[in-house]
Amino acid sequence: MAGNSSSPGATVASRVLAILGAFDEHHRRLTLTELAARAGLPVPTADRLVGELAAWGALVRTPAGDYVVGRRMWDLGLLAPVQTGLRELASPYLHDLYGATLATVHLAVRDGAEVLYVDRLAGHASVPVVSSVGSRLPMHATGVGKVLLAHAPASVRTEVLANLTRVTPYTVTQPGLLRRQLATVLRHDHATTTEEMSLGACSIAVPVRSGDGVVASLGIVVPSLKDRARLIGALHVAARGIGRALSASGRD
Incomplete structure (x- = not known):
């Protein structure tokens, strides 16, 4: 259960974090009772803490009476280095890639x-x-994910390979096949998927390098892979630009 903090001696901070941790991609709106249950807290305790969080702007109560994450959390999240560094520096290259491909860029x-x-x-x-x-999406079912997985520590690959879930009928769930795909990613410096995350969508992705390693992955989503060579070339040009910008800024 998300953010469970029902253990004896839990601090106020851990209880607040448990409430915030109750929200995720599949639980964007929660009633007070649901918040208390997912945070592992008594309803009166959750009520008091939720009230304080709402007063600060971390949570917002909707007209229906449930709670959503507030704008104050969004403002705070924008200060994270992954936002202020990587996203800011990469933005011009993402727009260039979009202009060259007219595809969805990730x-x-x-x-x-x-x-x-x-x-x-x-x-x-x-x-x-x-x-x-x-x-957040599973690494084994996305192009950007396969790139990052291929360059991840061995312990991460072991964890992912032990928990391969099927998203579509075409998702790779055989560990041996995924290992061979990851080896191909390292050999050819790009990854592709065909309807593994959503039906009707293919993806191509390449690594973004800065300093001594891969710090991100750049990808596009397209209807088919028929124009693969041109798209891979455009991706590599953009990825190299992002890598150079990161290295020059010292933010890698």
């Missing part, structure tokens, strides 16, 4: 065993895209 980093989408530009083509800025 900039992502690894967050544990998941992909965290740092930025996204929506493309012209009518292609189903499930990502959004701030969302």
Whole structure:
């Protein structure tokens, strides 16, 4: 259960964090009772803390009576280095890539065993895209994720390979096949997927390098991979530009 802090001796800070941690991509609106249950807190305790969080602006009570994350949390999140550094420096190159491809463009980093989408530009083509800025998706089912997984520590790859879930009928869930795909990513310096995350959508992604390693992944979502060579070339040009900007800024 998200943010469980029902253990004896839990601090006020841990209880507040448990309430905030009760929200996720699938739980964007929660009633007080649901917040208390997901945070592992008695309802009266949750009520008091939620009231303080709402007064500060971290939570907002909707007309229906449930709670959503407040604008104050968004403002705070924008101060995180992944926002103020990588996203800011990469923005011009993402727009150049979008202009060259008219495809949906993704900039992502690894967050544990998941992909965290740092930025996204929506493309012209009518292609189903499930990502959004701030969302997390499984690494094994996305192009940007396969790039990041191929360059991740061995312990992360072991964890992901042990927990392969099926998102669509085309998602790779065989550990041996995924290992071979990751080896191909390292050999050819790009990754592709075909309807593994959403039906009707393909993706191509490349690593963004700065300093001594891969710090992010840059990808696009397209209806098909028929123009693969041109798209990979455009991705590498943009990724190299982002890497140079990061190195020059000292923010890698």
